[in-house]
Amino acid sequence: MTRRAAPALLLLLAPALAAPAAERVVLVPFEAVARARSARALVMPQVEAALAGRGYAVVGGEVVEAFLHRERIRHLDSIPTPKLAALLDELDAEAVVLGAILTWEAAGPEPRVAVAARIVGRDGHPLWSGVSGLSAAETESAFGLGRAKDARELSERVVARLLDSLPRGHPGSFRPRKRERDLPRVYRARETLGMPLRVCVLPLENRTEQGESPRVVEAILHHRLRERPGFTIVSPADLRAAIVASGLRAPSLLSRDQLRTLSAEVGTSLFVRGAILGFGAGPEGGGAPAVELHLTLLDAESGRTLWSGLHRRSGLDYEGILGRGAVREPAALASRVVAELFDAFTLP
Secondary structure (H helix, E strand, O other): OOOOHHHHHHHHHHHHHHOOOOOEEEEOOOEOOOOOOOHHHHHHHHHHHHHHHOOOEEEOOHHHHHHHHHOOOOOOOOOOHHHHHHHHHHHOOOEEEEEEEEEEEOOOOOOEEEEEEEEEOOOOOEEEEEEEEEEHHHHOOOOOOOOOOOHHHHHHHHHHHHHHHOOOOOOOOOOOOOOOOOOOOOEEOHHHOOOOEEEEEOOOEEOOOOOOHHHHHHHHHHHHHHOOOOEEEOOHHHHHHHHHHHOOOOHHHOOHHHHHHHHHHHOOOEEEEEEEEEEEEOOOOOOOEEEEEEEEEEEOOOOOEEEEEEEEEEHHHHOOHHHOOOOOOHHHHHHHHHHHHHHHHHOO
């Protein structure tokens, strides 16, 4: 190579040399809340491709499966905090992608898919989270075009929408998007506003005929709380370990005194409890679901209720011009109901 050619080559290579390496994230197989384990085979490659498309180097597959098997991690909704750091160190990555397939209805003329995902750091701190769901009808344009033909095509669109809010290149934190709808009227203790809170979400009471609704809504509660600045959430894995360590029964049945005992194990006396009063087909018809939730935040130490709110939405509440915008997937609607409740509890 001539001396004259060398500077020219360095100029050509300079952008590549200066560009930072893509941030590495570990992709853990998503929890099958919908109990459709075959859905993972479709959804996980879609998530991996979408993350790569947004500038991330994704570590997944057999090396992740081997770690989970060796560490005996069976529940994929969360990973105990000490093992998060071990996983990231072993695979030389900066963050872990966790998620759940909330709805997977592939049969019939109206497929429905809903997926949740979040990115956490080595200390378990949330860096990003999102929930997305669609029915086939929602993908159809005003002129009857573009409708997803099957669950595979529908899940591709759900994953694309899910990761649309993820910053490119790195999972930076950001504030939740503003809500366009009026917030519900709730009770909230004044001293909780703007304060950092560590909370533990307890299993919800299910007063509907939808047996899977508690698993779906509880997953959404975790995702929506984790995206809020100032909140630290006890992971489901750590709650399960605390129940075993304290020798208590099912956490949904605990008395106040028993919650005090549990507080010492989970590191907080603040517990989110609630009831699912509606989940599924709404009385308004039109193929739109309805979701109704009651949530409270209890301080087990003082016995005080710090939050209390009841909120109900129909998917038709979000319908706009030409009948577009209505939410027709129950998990996606539940995500909005939860977000609006938490906005009412926490925003100034």
